[in-house]
Amino acid sequence: MFRWLAGTLAVAALAPLALPAHAVAEEFSPTGSITYTWQGDPTRGCAAEGLCAVRGALILQPVGSSGVSSSGPSVGPTDVPLEPSAATVRVSDGAGAGDCVDIPSGPGVGANLKIGRGPGGGLVAHVESSLSSGRCAGPLASDLAAVGIPVRRSPGKHPTFDLSGTRSFAAGPFTGMLVSTLVVRTGSSGGGSLSVSPGPPPVGLPVPTHKVLVERVTLRYRISSLPGTLDASFSGESDPFCAALDSCAATGSIALSLPEYRNTLFVSASRIVTQRVDAGRALADFRRGLLHGGGGGLGPPADNSTARVVEMFAGPGGWRCQDSVDSRRPTLFGAAGLRSRSGIALALDSSLGPDLLRTHCPGPSFVDVFGNSRAVVRGSIGADRLLAHHSVISMTSAGSFAGLGYAGSRSGALRFSLTLERARAGTVEEERP
Amino acid sequence: MRRVRPVVVALAMAALAGPAQAQVISRQVIAIGVPEGGKVLSETDVPVTVKGGLVVSFRGDAAAGCASYGLCSYTGTVIARPTEGDVTIATVRQHKRIEHIATLILDTGENGYTVSARVQRSVPGGQGGTCIDGQGSTFFGDARSTAARGGMVTLRVFARGGSLLQTRCAGPLDGDLAGVSPAARVSVARLLRGRTILHLSGTRTFAVHGFAGTLTSSLVLRLGKPSTQPQPSTPNFPSGLKTQRERIVTERLKVVRAAGDLGATVSGTSDPVVCGLLDTCGLTETLALSPAAPEFFGQVIAMGPASRPYRDFLTAMGLARGGRSRGISAVLFVSLYGRVQAEISQAGATCTDTAKTGVVSAAVGISGRPPSSGAFAGGWRTQCPGPLLTGSLNRVAVSLSPGALRRRQFTIDLTGHGSFTDDGYVISTQGMESALVRRGPVTSQVTTFPAP
Numbered sequence: 001m002f003r004w005l006a007g008t009l010a011v012a013a014l015a016p017l018a019l020p021a022h023a024v025a026e027e028f029s030p031t032g033s034i035t036y037t038w039q040g041d042p043t044r045g046c047a048a049e050g051l052c053a054v055r056g057a058l059i060l061q062p063v064g065s066s067g068v069s070s071s072g073p074s075v076g077p078t079d080v081p082l083e084p085s086a087a088t089v090r091v092s093d094g095a096g097a098g099d100c101v102d103i104p105s106g107p108g109v110g111a112n113l114k115i116g117r118g119p120g121g122g123l124v125a126h127v128e129s130s131l132s133s134g135r136c137a138g139p140l141a142s143d144l145a146a147v148g149i150p151v152r153r154s155p156g157k158h159p160t161f162d163l164s165g166t167r168s169f170a171a172g173p174f175t176g177m178l179v180s181t182l183v184v185r186t187g188s189s190g191g192g193s194l195s196v197s198p199g200p201p202p203v204g205l206p207v208p209t210h211k212v213l214v215e216r217v218t219l220r221y222r223i224s225s226l227p228g229t230l231d232a233s234f235s236g237e238s239d240p241f242c243a244a245l246d247s248c249a250a251t252g253s254i255a256l257s258l259p260e261y262r263n264t265l266f267v268s269a270s271r272i273v274t275q276r277v278d279a280g281r282a283l284a285d286f287r288r289g290l291l292h293g294g295g296g297g298l299g300p301p302a303d304n305s306t307a308r309v310v311e312m313f314a315g316p317g318g319w320r321c322q323d324s325v326d327s328r329r330p331t332l333f334g335a336a337g338l339r340s341r342s343g344i345a346l347a348l349d350s351s352l353g354p355d356l357l358r359t360h361c362p363g364p365s366f367v368d369v370f371g372n373s374r375a376v377v378r379g380s381i382g383a384d385r386l387l388a389h390h391s392v393i394s395m396t397s398a399g400s401f402a403g404l405g406y407a408g409s410r411s412g413a414l415r416f417s418l419t420l421e422r423a424r425a426g427t428v429e430e431e432r433p
Numbered sequence: 434m435r436r437v438r439p440v441v442v443a444l445a446m447a448a449l450a451g452p453a454q455a456q457v458i459s460r461q462v463i464a465i466g467v468p469e470g471g472k473v474l475s476e477t478d479v480p481v482t483v484k485g486g487l488v489v490s491f492r493g494d495a496a497a498g499c500a501s502y503g504l505c506s507y508t509g510t511v512i513a514r515p516t517e518g519d520v521t522i523a524t525v526r527q528h529k530r531i532e533h534i535a536t537l538i539l540d541t542g543e544n545g546y547t548v549s550a551r552v553q554r555s556v557p558g559g560q561g562g563t564c565i566d567g568q569g570s571t572f573f574g575d576a577r578s579t580a581a582r583g584g585m586v587t588l589r590v591f592a593r594g595g596s597l598l599q600t601r602c603a604g605p606l607d608g609d610l611a612g613v614s615p616a617a618r619v620s621v622a623r624l625l626r627g628r629t630i631l632h633l634s635g636t637r638t639f640a641v642h643g644f645a646g647t648l649t650s651s652l653v654l655r656l657g658k659p660s661t662q663p664q665p666s667t668p669n670f671p672s673g674l675k676t677q678r679e680r681i682v683t684e685r686l687k688v689v690r691a692a693g694d695l696g697a698t699v700s701g702t703s704d705p706v707v708c709g710l711l712d713t714c715g716l717t718e719t720l721a722l723s724p725a726a727p728e729f730f731g732q733v734i735a736m737g738p739a740s741r742p743y744r745d746f747l748t749a750m751g752l753a754r755g756g757r758s759r760g761i762s763a764v765l766f767v768s769l770y771g772r773v774q775a776e777i778s779q780a781g782a783t784c785t786d787t788a789k790t791g792v793v794s795a796a797v798g799i800s801g802r803p804p805s806s807g808a809f810a811g812g813w814r815t816q817c818p819g820p821l822l823t824g825s826l827n828r829v830a831v832s833l834s835p836g837a838l839r840r841r842q843f844t845i846d847l848t849g850h851g852s853f854t855d856d857g858y859v860i861s862t863q864g865m866e867s868a869l870v871r872r873g874p875v876t877s878q879v880t881t882f883p884a885p
Binding site: 029031032033035037039055056057059061063085086088090091092099101102103179181240241243244404 | 486488510512514546549551563565566567568569702704706707709710711823827853854855856
């Protein structure tokens with residue numbers, strides 16, 4: 001009975017060959033890999049963080065020629081989508097400690113190779129992905145993304161980008177080496193669509209619309225962080241489940257704070273009405289929860305906005321690690337929409353960026369601590385208070401957790417000040433389908 | 434043991450979909466393998482949340498024959514912690530009887546590894562090494578269980594061809610532990626209702642194929658709300674989604690004979706950090722498909738708008754003349770699978786083993802300008818340490834003789850093509866497999882897909 005399964009695997013593996021011709025303008029075929037290795041460096045302060053004995057490796061390995069782009073490689077910066085196999089990170093924590101193995105990105109998580117002009121005018125590539133040392137000690141995703149790889153581009157309509165070479169890099173208390181054998185060949189797509197004629201993408205039929213009156217309230221707030229931290233205390237799982245992450249008998253704590261965070265929050269709610277209402281009536285309807293939808297939205301954080309993670313880790317055999325990582329302009333939150341009288345909610349959303357809780361020390365991931373749900377850490381403010389000039393919103397998530405290799409408890413809160421800067425209310429005419 | 438075939442529709446969808454869709458579709462295909470001559474009447478999918486884990490502790494054991502495989506120096510632990518999965522129950526009409534085929538697929542969420550391995554290699558009087566590895570893919574085996582209407586099925590974790598224990602380190606394979614696999618025997622009716630809990634806990638010892646050890650399971654499967662589709666070939670799409678009817682014409686190819694020496698030479702990478710953590714420093718290895726006749730699977734699939742004349746499809750497949758093939762996608766898929774022979778040398782010791790995990794697959798466009806590519810699949814893993822040959826797309830060249838598809842029989846050549854890497858391994862392909870195939874029966878069906 002084996003063969004039907006193998007055939008299935010094979011066909012799935014070959015699926016990228018058969019992309020519809022009209023779907024893409026250019027196809028990228030990466031071969032080779034990018035290997036990152038790192039070790040604690042006394043000259044970069046590894047002793048203070050307890051990471052001098054650490055050495056580790058992570059390999060980014062694209063699988064197959066599935067990278068496609070509609071922009072093409074001919075002009076300007078080029079984005080090469082990579083589909084790496086599930087990269088495995090392996091870290092030796094040093095004598096007396098053990099080894100840590102993790103798959104930081106999970107299976108099937110993509111990466112993007114951004115090729116552009118470097119400061120010297122030559123082509124440089126950066127790997128944009130969530131790849132990092134995961135729960136093991138090592139570089140952060142931002143550390144690896146900052147490493148530039150020189151690119152040699154062959155002339156012609158369908159160039160080849162040669163990224164082979166070696167680069168040293170620094171990542172917190174580590175120094176490392178990037179060894180690339182990556183070569184990206186380009187060509188016009190055609191895939192396995194074979195006799196399907198390339199052509200323009202299908203054009204949708206125009207949707208008929210009509211004019212309606214919409215009663216709407218739009219609010220703009222200035223949001224600023226107040227003192228507070230989200231805390232997690234953790235310990236390694238029991239043996240043998242702690243073995244993979246080398247977390248047996250480990251204990252530690254993580255604190256996430258926003259010492260400087262400023263942003264703008266928009267809230268919008270509306271309903272279709274049969275006759276115009278004035279601003280006062282619209283605001284009154286808003287207070288009564290009669291307006292819905294629209295939701296909230298956050299702009300990009302202010303330039304000096306910072307998220308800070310402080311971790312203390314005590315490993316087996318007396319190994320101690322402590323680290324603090326600041327992220328500039330962190331993308332942290334999603335804003336849930338206005339639903340009747342429930343107001344709006346802010347939710348910490350790790351899917352928006354790299355793992356919020358990781359430092360250069362080993363430890364649990366955001367998903368371990370807060371779970372997969374994007375609404376685990378959330379704070380809300382009721383509709384009745386939305387029109388107040390000033391409010392405070394608190395995001396909490398107390399409770400226990402049990403993730404891969406680590407278990408523990410959450411406490412603390414992130415607090416924000418909301419200042420209503422502008423309120424617009426009234427009736428507008430809109431085209432609706 | 435009955436032969437089964439993947440559902441044609443899903444094959445074609447996988448062939449014509451992008452990679453993201455293919456990941457989803459591959460799971461569907463696995464779940465709905467259908468006995469030859471059978472027809473799927475319905476398919477029920479039950480999502481599973483998994484708690485607990487599996488711990489396999491093993492050592493090379495003289496009584497289990499470790500010396501003959503060169504496995505006596507290995508001691509290790511493999512831990513599997515799937516977090517989610519699916520139980521799929523296909524209801525099939527087979528020779529006027531209704532049967533149910535239940536399949537358990539285990540998977541990881543978006544949270545890292547599912548399987549981790551730590552294997553020590555001892556060297557008498559010398560320094561050994563430790564291999565650490567992790568895997569985070571979808572795991573499954575040929576663990577389907579069939580029951581008559583109203584009967585009982587057995588959901589197993591390990592089965593021959595399974596990949597739950599598959600890492601780059603030395604250790605037992607799923608098939609080795611099939612006899613002691615955690616399993617739950619449950620009625621089809623209970624599975625179809627979902628919303629139940631199955632306990633697969635227990636401890637078993639094993640001594641097989643060079644290794645002896647203990648398998649401890651604390652797995653608990655929490656089955657969720659089932660969803661049933663009347664026919665997998667006509668799925669229910671959300672209302673409002675634009676769909677189109679497509680005809681899929683499939684021709685089965687039968688192998689007359691196949692032979693060759695396709696394989697690879699493997700070495701540990703020279704990077705001391707990388708090879709040190711995977712214990713591949715100084716390792717050399719040869720991998721080859723067994724000369725014994727490999728099994729063969731081949732199809733020619735044509736797909737296009739259902740409104741087109743049937744003759745157009747046959748023309749695109751090379752089975753007729755006079756039709757208009759433009760606008761019909763036609764691809765030849767071929768897979769050869771057989772036993773992998775592995776021989777590994779490291780620090781003066783040799784490990785040799787064979788396992789039926791070798792697959793070579795290829796696709797050839799058979800109309801227009803034919804793109805083609807092939808790959809190693811199935812992992813090519815044995816109990817010895819070694820790479821996972823799954824990232825090898827375009828590393829097998831496929832060729833057909835000119836005008837092959839106009840003949841009743843033709844030869845497909847699969848040739849190793851270039852080098853690639855897999856974590857701490859460098860792999861150079863070599864050799865060639867040739868299959869003489871005969872054209873076979875043609876079937877056609879019309880199904881509905883989301884419009885592009």
